[in-house]
Amino acid sequence: MRRLSVAGMLLGLGVMWATMPGFAADRSQPPPPTEPRPFVLPAVAEGALSNGIRVVVVESHEIPFVWVTLSISASPDQDPVGKEGLAMITLDMLNEGAGAYDAAGLSGALKALGSNLSSSVGSDGASVGIRSLSRNLGATLDLMADVVLKPGFPASEWEILQKQYLASLQTDRSDPSLIAARLLEQRVHGQSYRGRQLTEASVKAIDPAAMRGWYDKELGPARATLLVGGDTTLAQVLPELERRFGGWKGAAGAVEPLGAVPPVTQNTLFVAHKAGAAQSVIQAEVYVAAPTDADYFPLVVANHVMGGQFASRINLNLREKNGYTYGARSSVAFDRRGARLSVSTSVKTDVTAAAMKELLYELNGPSTGRAFDATEVADATSAIVSARPLRFESPEYLLRQLENISRYNLPSDWVSTYAANVAAVDPPAANDSWSRRMTQDGALRPMVWVIVGDLTKIREPLAGLGFPMVELDVDGAELKGG
C-alpha cells in the first residue's frame, strides 16, 4: 500500500522537476539554519517500593523494549587486600546460576524471551540490568529477581569463570592499550583499591564463600534504586517491581569512605617495554576538580577545545597536521574521587618523543600565550549544547544521569540545567578554569604519564624531554637500572 503511493509520487516529482529550469545552488556561502525546533526533556516519573527502593521511570514507546536496572551504591574500592577483584567477580557470578537455574539454564531462559541480563560493577557501584521485549517483561523480571535475590554462587561455575579470568589477565598483558590503562590506574590510584588491581593470586584466592560475604554486606535495598526506561509506565511497572523486589531485606548500610588518591607532584613518565610494538600508547591522567566545583563547566568547555572533539587542538595537531596518529584526545570524567582530566593517543614508534612534545605544547598552550579564544569557546559551548538532544533519543542516557545525581550528590536539577551551565561559559571562565586546574607555576600541572612501546627505540628520545622516567614491567613493578 505504502509502496504504491510512493511509486506514484516518484513519477509525479520526476515530471515536475524535469520541467523546472536547472537551478544551480548558490554555493558561495553556507546556507543559514531555519527556525530551531523545540526540544523538551523527557519526563521522569518517580515512585517507591514498600521497602524504600526508589523507582524512576522514563517512558519511550517507539520500540517495544523495556530496560530495568537495579543500581546499587557499593564499595568496589574496599575489596580486601589479597582478594582484589572480589566485587567484580561477585557481580559476574550473580548470573552464573540463581534460583532453579544453572548458568546455561539461565542463559537459555533469557534467550528464549529475547532478553538480556547483565550484572557488573561500575564506577562506585554495582548494577543488575535487563532489557526485555515489553511483552516479556514479567517473565524477564522473574529471572532478574532470581539473580538479585537468590544467587547460587555455584562452585562448579566459578571453576569455569575463574579460568576465564586468569586467561584474560594474560590477554590484557599482551595488549599495549590495556597494559597502559592498567599501569595508569595503578599510578593514579596508588594503594587505594583501584590501584590494587586483580592479579592471578587474588583471582585464585577468591571463592564462593567470599562472594557470599561480599553480597551479604554490600547489596541491599537501602542502597538501591530501580531505573526503568522504555515501553512501560510507572503505573504499569510499579506493581511488577513491588511483587519481586518489595520484600527484599538486605542488610547493607552506608557505603564506606574512599581511599585517597595520591597527589601528583611532578610529571613522571612511567614507561613499559613492548618489543616490536608498531606504535607507542600514550596515556596521562590527573584528578583536578569536582563536578560540583563552580568552574567545573568551564573546565568541560576548555577540555572540549583542547581535546574533546575531532577538530580539537590536540587532534588537529597530532593527526591532521603531523600525521603522527589515527587520533588523539582528552576528556573530563568524574567519579566519587572527583573529576579527572585524561589524555590518550597511540603514535608511530619513531615519532613518540615528537608527539609528546606536541602534546605538551598544546597542553601548555593556554598558559604560554595561546589562551582559548572567543571563537573556540563559543564553538565548543555551541557544540556541546546543540548535540545534547541526541543523547535523549533513548532513555538510557537520562537514566544514567539520574543514577549519577544520587550516587555523587549532584544538584537535583543537574540534567535540566546542564545545557545552560555550559552555554554560560565565556572565554575568561574557560581560561581561568584551565589555568587553575591544569597549570602550576606557569607550566602544565603534573600528570601521571604512561607510555607503552618499544623501549629500545623510544627510551633515548623520551629521555630528551627532561622528565623523570621510571621503567615498569607490564604488571607495574619498577625495573632497576632503566
Add this chain to the structure above:
Amino acid sequence: MWFLLQSALAAPSIPFEKFELENGLDVILAPDSSIPFVQVNVWYHVGSRNEVAGRTGFAHLFEHLMFQGSANAPGEYFAPLQKIGAQINGTTNIDRTNYFEGIPSHQLPLALFMESDRMGFLLPALDETKLLNQKDVVRNERRQSYENRPYGMAWPWLLESVYPDGHPYHTATIGRHQDIEAATLEDVKAFFQTWYLPNNASLVVSGDFEPRVVRPLVKEWFGDLPRGPAPPKQEFKVAKLKKDVMVRKESDVPFEKVWIAWHTPAVLRPGDAELDLISRVLSDGKDSRLYRRLVRELQIAQDVEAYQTSSYLQSMFIIESTAQPGHTAAELVTAIDDVLADMRKNPATAAELAVARTSFEVAFFDNIATIAGKANLLNNYNFLTGDPGYLEADLARYQLASPGNVRAAFKKYLGRPRVVLEIVPAKAGAQ
C-alpha cells in the same frame, strides 16, 4: 507455517518515501519527530572490492580525503558541523562506503550543502599535502587497529586465506602499507570520477522534518550535480575451495586461537538467513551447542563464536575460538568438528530455531531504535535490493526458514573443504 508459531510481535518497520533525481541519485526520506534531530546518511556503492591492483586500502584512504574539505566548503569537514552539534563519521568496508551526520533539524540545509559539495566538488580542494597527511593517518590506523593489538591481524590473514589473489575480497579494507604509500593524486581523481557519482549513491534523510520542505531542499543541493558514466560492473569469479586450506601464523599473542571459514552465499541469497540461524544455535548463549561443549564441558576454550558475514558478492561462515592455557588450536578444531558432526545427525530443533528467530527479531528492533540506525538500514536495503522497505521481507526470511531449509543449508555449506587459520604465540626469542 513457521511464522504463525511466533507470538504477535508488533513488526518492526520504517515509514519512508523514495524518489530519484534526474542525475540518478536515490533519495529516501524517513520522518520521525522523536527528537529535533535529523540524520543525513549517504552511501556510495563502492568498497575495497572495487580497488585496482597495487592500490589496496584506497577506498578507505579516499573516505578520509572526503573529510578534508571541498571547493565551496574548504577546510576540515568537521569544523563547521561540529560546532552546531553534529555527530559525524564515515565508514568503509569491502562492499560500500558511507558518510553520516546527526544534526539539529534546523541545520539540515548546512548538512545538505556540505554533503553535496563533497559529492560534486571535492577535487579542486585536494592537494598533495592533504594526501600525504591522510596516508600517515591511515597507516597509523592500520598500526593501531590491526598490528598493535593481539590477534589484530586475524581478519586480513583470514581474507587472504579464504579468497585467492585477484578476488575482490582478497585484501582487507585497511590495505597494505606500500599500496597506501603509493597512492597518487591521479588515483584520487580517477577514483572520484569513477565511483563518487550521484548515480552511484543514495541519500537518506531521517528524523524530524517535513518531506514537503525537504524534497525541494535536496533537489536544490544535489539536483545540479552531473550524472556520470555508469560505474563499471564488477567482474569476478566466485571463489571456491578445491581442498582444505590450513594456515598457521605466529604472532605476539598469549594463546592459540583458531578461525574456521567456509564459503557461503551472498547476503540475502538462499541459505544466508539459514546460516545466520545456525550461527545462533551454535554459539549464542551458554546453552548453545559449541559454547556448551568447548567452554563448559571440555573447558578447552575461553570463548567460541560462529557467524555468517553476509557480504555482497559472497560470504564466509566463520567459527572462531580461543584456547585455554595449555590447550591447542588443534584440540579446538577437533572439538568443533565433533559438534558439527553431531549436528549432521541431530539437526537444529524447532525449539532451537524459534529461539534463534527471536534473537533476530530483537536485533531488527535494535537496528531501528535510533534515527541513525534507521537511515543506515534504509540505505543498506536500497543498496542491496533497490527497495529501502525491504525490512519486512528481510525479517520474513528468518520467520520462513524451516528446519528442513536450515538442515539443507548446513549440509550444503558447512562441510569440507574449508579454511583453518591458526594464530599461535611466537616462539620465545622471536620477540
